[in-house]
Structures are given as C-alpha cells and as structure tokens.
Amino acid sequence: MKFIVVQNDQEMSRAAAGHVVRTLQERADAVLGLATGSTPVGMYQELVRLYKLGGIDFSQVTTFNLDEYVGLSSNHPRSYHVYMLNHLFSHVNAVPEQIYIPDGNAPDLKKECEAYDQAIDHAGGIDLQVLGLGINGHIGFNEPGSSPEGRTMVVQLAESTIQANSRFFDNPASVPKQAITVGIGTILNCSRQIILLAKGEEKAQAVVNMMHQQPNPANPASYLKLHKDVTVIVDEQAASMMTLMTT
Ligand code: F6R
Numbered sequence: 028m029k030f031i032v033v034q035n036d037q038e039m040s041r042a043a044a045g046h047v048v049r050t051l052q053e054r055a056d057a058v059l060g061l062a063t064g065s066t067p068v069g070m071y072q073e074l075v076r077l078y079k080l081g082g083i084d085f086s087q088v089t090t091f092n093l094d095e096y097v098g099l100s101s102n103h104p105r106s107y108h109v110y111m112l113n114h115l116f117s118h119v120n121a122v123p124e125q126i127y128i129p130d131g132n133a134p135d136l137k138k139e140c141e142a143y144d145q146a147i148d149h150a151g152g153i154d155l156q157v158l159g160l161g162i163n164g165h166i167g168f169n170e171p172g173s174s175p176e177g178r179t180m181v182v183q184l185a186e187s188t189i190q191a192n193s194r195f196f197d198n199p200a201s202v203p204k205q206a207i208t209v210g211i212g213t214i215l216n217c218s219r220q221i222i223l224l225a226k227g228e229e230k231a232q233a234v235v236n237m238m239h240q241q242p243n244p245a246n247p248a249s250y251l252k253l254h255k256d257v258t259v260i261v262d263e264q265a266a267s268m269m270t271l272m273t274t
Contacts, residue, residue, distance in 0.1 A: 040069030
C-alpha cells in the first residue's frame, strides 16, 4: 500500500480529486466507486470546482456508491442518495441512469444486493474506488468480523458506527441500525485501483491498525493489503500515531 501524508483536509481533497481526474483522463467512461461521510466532502467540492472550470466531464461516467442506510427513502435528508445529490450529482453532468446507490428501502433487500453486484460486474468492475475509514477500521459498512469474501449485503451497524454517525441525525436513536454495503470481496476483486482517505486525530489509531496489522477479521481495512493498488492519503492528524511510531 502506498502511504501519503498531506498537511490538511484541503490537500487530501485535492490529492483525491487528482486521482479521479487522472482516471477520467485515461477513460472518459470510467466507473467510479464512491464513499460518503465527512471525509470526502472536500474531494467532491474540488471535483465540482474543476467541473465548473471545464476540466472534467461526467457525462460518460458510471458511479457506484458504497452504501446506504436500510429504511431511509432516497429523499430522506440523511440518506446517502441526498448526500450525493448535494455534494456532487446536482452540480455536475452525471447521467442519472449511470448513478448507482443501493436502495435501502427496496422491498426485497437480498435481491437489491444481488442486483447491485450484478450491475458492478455488468459495468466491467470499478476503475477507481474511493474509501473512507471508520474509527473501528470499517470500510464501506463492513464492520469488524466481516468476511474478506463478502459481496454486497445487508449488515448490522456497530454501536461505535451508530454513535459516530449520530452527529448527522437529530439523536442517536434515529440512526438506522442496518445498512446495505458493498462487501469487502466486491471491493477487493472488482476495483482496479483503490484510494483510502482519512483525516483527523480520531482516525489515527485506525490508520496505524490498518497499516501495521496483517489482514484479519477484527480490522476490515487490514484486508486492503490483499489488493495490489491501494493508495492511502491521510492528513497529518490522522498520521500522527504513525509518525510517533517511526520517530
Ligand atoms: C461511507 C462509508 C464509511 C465512511 C466511514 C468514515 O460511505 O463507506 O465507511 O467512509 O464511516 O466516515 P467519516 O468520513 O464520516 O468519518
């Protein structure tokens, strides 16, 4: 895994957007795997800025989001559908038919998950997968204990994830307890290139664990070591425990 430390959120966002831009330069009809949460917000802002300057074109791009809460409709203000509209899709020329986000309100969630994996396969896999990192090492919503072979599925959210994400909801009780997530197997086997972003001191321990542990089920991000093209981009705060370890 390549490990890049940058000064701050702005530099992390620019570096991440740079990866997206290079992917689109190589292939105008690239397939992107996208994350939500607070970490990639700056990356989306940078992509929107570049789009408005005429630097990138999303008209041929296909996107697959990593996850969505179970039980939230696609117009719920806290759904990842609305997040993606607000942060990216309503600002660029992405084509709605080429935007995939799991439907957490699907009548048959198992079918929804199977269809999602089939759509990824049908698109030819993912050229660039963007990941964030949970404080407990989750990627997507693959919580500790997840199998490295997992495909898209319904999962129970860990208590720490519910707590962490309650900042986006009125109170912790309204955070959904389940989500659909693209599985670790799908991430590892269907992505040609992966970038993982982390910022802030609260991610420092998870970054150390990811970088130093052998792949193991207690730490889902450690499975990224099984992929041949992963770039980890972190700000100085998220890298602070790595620095302490090496000095
Ligand atoms: C979201 C996702 C999650 C987040 C992780 C970090 O689509 O896949 O794994 O990346 O929970 O969230 P933030 O960025 O809010 O700290």
